[in-house]
Amino acid sequence: MLALSGMAMMLALVLAPATVAAAETHEAAPAAHAEPAAAAHGAAADAHHAHGNGVPDAHSLLTQFGYSYLTAYMFCLSLCAASLYLVFLHHLFDAGWSVPTRRISEHIASLMFPWMLILVIPILLLATRMYPWLTIDPATDHALDVKKGMFNKPMFFTLVPLLITTWGFIARSFRKNSLAQDKDGAAVWTRKNRVLAAWGIFYFSLTLTLVVFYLMKSLQHQFFSTMYGVYYFAGSMWLTFITTYVLAQYFSRPGQVLAQVVGKRQIHDLGVLFFAFTVFYAYIHFSQYFLIWNAAMPEETFWYVLREKGSWFWVGHLILFGHFFLPFVALLNQSIKSNLVVMIPVAAWAWLMHYVDMTFNIMPVLYPEGLHLSFWDLVCWPGLVAVLGYLFLKDFRSHPAYPLKDPRLKEAITHHEIPAPGQAAAHH
Amino acid sequence: MAKIANASGGAEATGSRGHHAPPVLKVADAPRELERAPLVLNNRSLGWITDAVAGVCENPMPKWWWPAFILSAGTMGMMFSLLAYLVSTGTGVWGLNTSANWAWDITNFVFWIGIGHAGTLISAVLFLLRQKWRTSINRAAEAMTIFAVACAGIFPVFHTGRVWFALYPGYLIPMPNSNWIWPQFRSPLLWDVFAVSTYGTVSLLFWYVGLIPDLATLRDRAKTKLRKLGYGVFSLGWSNSNRHWSNYEKAYLILAGLSTPLVLSVHSIVSFDFAVSQVPGWHATIFPPYFVAGAIFSGFGMVLTLLIPMRSLFNLHDLITVRHVELMCKVLLATGSIVGYAYGMEFFIAWYGGSPYELWAFLRNRVADPFIFGPLFKVPTAPYWWAYWMMISCNVISPHLFWSRKLRTNVVFVWIVSIFVNIGMWFERFVIIVTSLHRDYLPSSWGYFTPSWVDVFTFVGSFGLFMTLFLLFIRFLPVIAISEVKGVTPQADPHHPLGGAKEHH
Numbered sequence: 001m002l003a004l005s006g007m008a009m010m011l012a013l014v015l016a017p018a019t020v021a022a023a024e025t026h027e028a029a030p031a032a033h034a035e036p037a038a039a040a041h042g043a044a045a046d047a048h049h050a051h052g053n054g055v056p057d058a059h060s061l062l063t064q065f066g067y068s069y070l071t072a073y074m075f076c077l078s079l080c081a082a083s084l085y086l087v088f089l090h091h092l093f094d095a096g097w098s099v100p101t102r103r104i105s106e107h108i109a110s111l112m113f114p115w116m117l118i119l120v121i122p123i124l125l126l127a128t129r130m131y132p133w134l135t136i137d138p139a140t141d142h143a144l145d146v147k148k149g150m151f152n153k154p155m156f157f158t159l160v161p162l163l164i165t166t167w168g169f170i171a172r173s174f175r176k177n178s179l180a181q182d183k184d185g186a187a188v189w190t191r192k193n194r195v196l197a198a199w200g201i202f203y204f205s206l207t208l209t210l211v212v213f214y215l216m217k218s219l220q221h222q223f224f225s226t227m228y229g230v231y232y233f234a235g236s237m238w239l240t241f242i243t244t245y246v247l248a249q250y251f252s253r254p255g256q257v258l259a260q261v262v263g264k265r266q267i268h269d270l271g272v273l274f275f276a277f278t279v280f281y282a283y284i285h286f287s288q289y290f291l292i293w294n295a296a297m298p299e300e301t302f303w304y305v306l307r308e309k310g311s312w313f314w315v316g317h318l319i320l321f322g323h324f325f326l327p328f329v330a331l332l333n334q335s336i337k338s339n340l341v342v343m344i345p346v347a348a349w350a351w352l353m354h355y356v357d358m359t360f361n362i363m364p365v366l367y368p369e370g371l372h373l374s375f376w377d378l379v380c381w382p383g384l385v386a387v388l389g390y391l392f393l394k395d396f397r398s399h400p401a402y403p404l405k406d407p408r409l410k411e412a413i414t415h416h417e418i419p420a421p422g423q424a425a426a427h428h
Numbered sequence: 429m430a431k432i433a434n435a436s437g438g439a440e441a442t443g444s445r446g447h448h449a450p451p452v453l454k455v456a457d458a459p460r461e462l463e464r465a466p467l468v469l470n471n472r473s474l475g476w477i478t479d480a481v482a483g484v485c486e487n488p489m490p491k492w493w494w495p496a497f498i499l500s501a502g503t504m505g506m507m508f509s510l511l512a513y514l515v516s517t518g519t520g521v522w523g524l525n526t527s528a529n530w531a532w533d534i535t536n537f538v539f540w541i542g543i544g545h546a547g548t549l550i551s552a553v554l555f556l557l558r559q560k561w562r563t564s565i566n567r568a569a570e571a572m573t574i575f576a577v578a579c580a581g582i583f584p585v586f587h588t589g590r591v592w593f594a595l596y597p598g599y600l601i602p603m604p605n606s607n608w609i610w611p612q613f614r615s616p617l618l619w620d621v622f623a624v625s626t627y628g629t630v631s632l633l634f635w636y637v638g639l640i641p642d643l644a645t646l647r648d649r650a651k652t653k654l655r656k657l658g659y660g661v662f663s664l665g666w667s668n669s670n671r672h673w674s675n676y677e678k679a680y681l682i683l684a685g686l687s688t689p690l691v692l693s694v695h696s697i698v699s700f701d702f703a704v705s706q707v708p709g710w711h712a713t714i715f716p717p718y719f720v721a722g723a724i725f726s727g728f729g730m731v732l733t734l735l736i737p738m739r740s741l742f743n744l745h746d747l748i749t750v751r752h753v754e755l756m757c758k759v760l761l762a763t764g765s766i767v768g769y770a771y772g773m774e775f776f777i778a779w780y781g782g783s784p785y786e787l788w789a790f791l792r793n794r795v796a797d798p799f800i801f802g803p804l805f806k807v808p809t810a811p812y813w814w815a816y817w818m819m820i821s822c823n824v825i826s827p828h829l830f831w832s833r834k835l836r837t838n839v840v841f842v843w844i845v846s847i848f849v850n851i852g853m854w855f856e857r858f859v860i861i862v863t864s865l866h867r868d869y870l871p872s873s874w875g876y877f878t879p880s881w882v883d884v885f886t887f888v889g890s891f892g893l894f895m896t897l898f899l900l901f902i903r904f905l906p907v908i909a910i911s912e913v914k915g916v917t918p919q920a921d922p923h924h925p926l927g928g929a930k931e932h933h
Binding site: 092093142143145146147150185186187190198202205206209224225226227228229230260261272279283284287288290291292294295297299405407408409410411413416417 | 556560689696712780921
C-alpha cells in the first residue's frame with residue numbers, strides 16, 4: 001500500500017505541472033511563440049543555417065519541467081524499448097540461454113502500455129513549449145519546410161501516442177503468449193511469438209526511429225544524422241543489459257524466485273553483452289561524431305558545436321570516459337562480470353551515464369551555456385523510475401517469474417542441446 | 429542452480445515462485461516439433477569425423493578438380509596479364525572518365541574486402557558468443573577470408589596504374605617522397621592500409637593457429653614421407669598433450685578477442701573512404717555499421733556459395749547439415765535487413781536534411797526508375813536506376829524469401845539466392861561509388877561510366893585467383909575443423925545426457 005501511495009504521489013507530482021501547463025500553453029502558444037522562434041532564427045533569409053536553441057519561454061518553470069521530464073522519459077523509454085528488443089531477439093534467434101530471464105524483459109517491455117502512453121501525455125501537453133519547430137512557420141524555415149509533411153502538429157500529436165500504444169500491444173502479446181505457454185507448454189505459443197517477432201522487429205525498428213526523431217532529435221529540427229536511431233538503440237541496449245543483469249542477480253539469490261533457473265551462465269552472458277554494448281555504443285557515437293567533425297559541414301556540426309560550449313564540453317568528456325572507457329576497463333577481466341562488488345557500482349554508474357547521455361542530447365537546447373541541474377531533474381528521473389519500477393515489481397510478483405514450460409528452459413539450465421528422443425534412443 | 433529431474437513425457441514443471449523453492453526442478457522436454465537438429469548427423473563417431481574430413485585432402489582429388497583448377501589458374505593468369513597491360517599502358521584502358529575517376533577498381537576492392545568478413549566473424553565473434561554451429565564452417569570461411577583479402581589488396585595497389593607509386597614513394601606506404609612530403613595521414617585511404625593489413629595478418633594467424641591440431645592429425649595419418657614432413661613442420665610438434673591443448677585454447681581465445689574489433693574496424697574504415705568526404709551520396713553517419721553489416725551479409729553469401737557445392741562434392745552432409753545452411757540463411761536475413769534499414773535511412777535523411785544535393789544524388793542519380801519513382805516524383809529517369817534496383821532486389825528483397833523455412837532448407841534454392849547476394853553486394857559498391865561520382869557539381873563534366881573490356885576481365889580474373897587458392901586449400905588442408913567439430917558432439921562431453929567417451933559406429 002505504501003508503495004502504491006508513493007507511486008500515486010509520484011505520478012501526481014509529475015502530471016500536475018503538465019496539466020496546469022496544458023491550459024496555459026494552448027492559449028498562449030501561438031502569440032507567445034512566434035517572436036522567440038523568429039528571434040532564434042534571426043533575420044537571415046536562409047533560416048536553414050540559423051541555428052539556435054530557439055526555445056520559447058526558456059526561463060519558464062514549465063518549460064524547464066518539460067525538458068527534465070523529457071530527459072527522464074527518454075531514459076525510461078530506453079529500458080522499455082530495449083527490453084522489447086530483447087524479447088524480439090530471443091524469439092528470432094531461437095535462443096536458449098535467455099529463457100530464465102525473459103520474463104523480466106517481457107514485463108519491462110509491457111510497461112509500454114498503458115504506462116508509457118500515460119507518461120508521454122505531459123510531453124504532448126508541453127510540446128509547444130519544448131519543440132521550437134511546432135511554433136515556427138515552415139515558410140520561414142527551409143529545414144522545417146522540406147519536412148513539413150512529417151513535422152506538423154497532426155502527425156506529431158497522433159503518431160507519438162499511437163506508435164507507443166502499438167508497441168505496448170506487441171509487448172503485451174508476447175507476454176500473453178508466454179504466460180499461456182506456462183499452462184500447457186504447447187509449441188504453438190512459441191510459434192506465435194516467433195511470427196510476432198518476425199514482423200514486429202521491422203515495425204518497431206522503423207517506428208522507434210521515428211519516435212526518437214520526434215521526441216529527441218526534433219528539439220533541433222535542423223539536425224540530421226542517419227545514425228541517430230542506431231545511436232539511441234545502442235545506448236538503450238547498454239542500459240537494459242545491465243538493468244536485466246542486476247535484476248537477474250537479485251532474483252537469483254538463494255531462496256529467490258529465479259534461484260533455480262538463473263545460473264552463472266546467464267549472469268556471465270548478460271555481463272558479456274553489457275560489455276559488448278559498451279563498445280558498440282562507443283563505436284556508434286564515435287562514428288557519428290567523427291564523420292560530422294571530419295566533413296565539417298555547418299548544417300551538421302552546429303549540433304556538436306553547441307555541445308562543446310560551456311560545461312557541455314566536460315559533459316561530452318564525461319560520456320567519452322564514463323560511458324566507454326571506465327566500464328570498458330572495469331569489465332575487461334572475465335571473472336569481474338560475476339563479481340557483484342564491482343558490478344553493482346558499475347550498474348549504478350551506467351544508469352547515471354545513460355541519464356547524462358540523454359541530458360547531453362536534450363538539455364543543451366534549453367541551456368546552451370552549459371549543464372544546468374534543476375529541481376525538476378531531481379523529481380522527474382527518480383519519479384518516473386519509481387513509478388515504473390513499482391509497476392514492474394507488481395507485474396513480476398503476480399506472475400510466474402520465468403517461462404515455466406518454455407521448450408528451451410531445459411537447455412538453458414543444463415547448457416546442453418537436448419536431442420530428439422529418437423536420437424537419444426539410438427545412443428543408448 | 430537447480431537439479432533437473434528427468435521429466436520426459438511432458439511432466440509438470442513446478443514453478444519456483446515464492447521464497448520456498450522446491451529442491452528439484454522438473455522441466456519438460458521440448459515439444460518434438462521444436463527440437464533442434466544435431467550439429468553432426470547420424471551419431472557419427474569421432475573416428476568417422478576424422479576419416480571424412482582428412483579423407484578429402486588425403487584421397488586423390490575427384491575428376492572435376494583438375495579442370496576446375498586449370499580454368500581458375502588460367503583466369504587468374506588473365507588477370508595478371510591485364511594488370512600488366514594496365515601498368516604498361518595506364519588507367520586509360522579502364523572505362524574511367526573525368527567525373528567517375530573511381531569505378532570498378534574500388535568497387536572490386538570493397539566487394540572482396542566485404543567477402544573477407546565472414547570468416548573472422550564466424551571464427552571470432554561466433555566463438556566468443558559460444559555458437560557451436562560455427563565449427564563445421566569456420567575453417568573454409570577463414571580460408572575464404574584470407575583469399576578474399578588477397579584479391580582485395582590488388583585493386584588499391586593497381587588503381588592508379590602506376591603501381592610503383594603504391595610502394596615508393598608510397599601512397600600506400602607511410603614513406604616520404606623525394607620532396608620529403610609524407611602521405612596524407614588524415615586520408616582514410618592510408619588508414620585502409622593499416623586496417624586491411626592488420627586484419628589480413630591476424631586472420632592468417634587465427635586460421636593457422638586453428639589448423640595446428642588438424643595438421644598434426646594429417647601428419648600422424650600421412651603415408652608418404654613428404655606429406656609427413658610438410659604437415660610435421662607446420663604442426664609445430666603438436667602432440668595432443670594437455671599442456672598443448674591448454675596453450676592452444678588460450679591462444680585461440682586471445683586471437684578471437686583481438687580479431688573481433690578488427691571485424692568491425694576494417695569495414696568501418698573502408699566506409700570512411702567515402703563517408704568522411706562531403707560528396708552527396710557518400711557522407712552519411714550510418715556508413716560504418718551499414719558497411720559492416722553489408723560485409724557480413726556478403727561474406728555469408730559467399731560462404732553459402734562455396735560450401736553448398738562442397739558438402740555435396742565431398743559428401744560432407746553429416747557435418748555441414750541443413751541446420752548449418754538454415755542458420756546462415758538467418759544471418760543473411762538479419763544482416764540484409766540491417767542493410768535495408770540503412771538504405772532506407774539514407775534516402776529518408778536525404779529528404780529530411782533538406783540538402784538539395786543529397787536528395788539529387790539519391791533521387792535523380794539512383795532511385796528514379798522510369799516506371800514508378802521517376803513518374804511519382806516527376807523527375808527524369810536516373811541514369812543508374814537499373815543498378816540501384818538490382819541492388820535493392822538482391823540485397824533487400826531476396827533475403828526475405830528466407831522467412832520461409834521450406835525455402836531456407838532447400839539448399840539448391842539457398843545456393844541460387846546466395847549468388848543473388850553476391851551480385852547485389854557488388855552492385856551496392858558500384859552504386860555508392862559510380863552513381864555518386866558520375867554527375868558532380870559541374871554539369872559540363874557529367875558523364876556515364878561504361879566499363880571497358882579490361883575492367884570486366886580484370887574483375888573476372890580476380891575470381892580466378894580466389895578459386896585457385898580455394899581449390900588448393902581443398903587439396904592440401906582439412907576443409908572442416910576436425911577437432912572443433914568433435915568438440916560439439918555429445919560423445920565429447922562427459923556431462924552431456926548422451927555423453928561420455930563412447931564410440932558409435
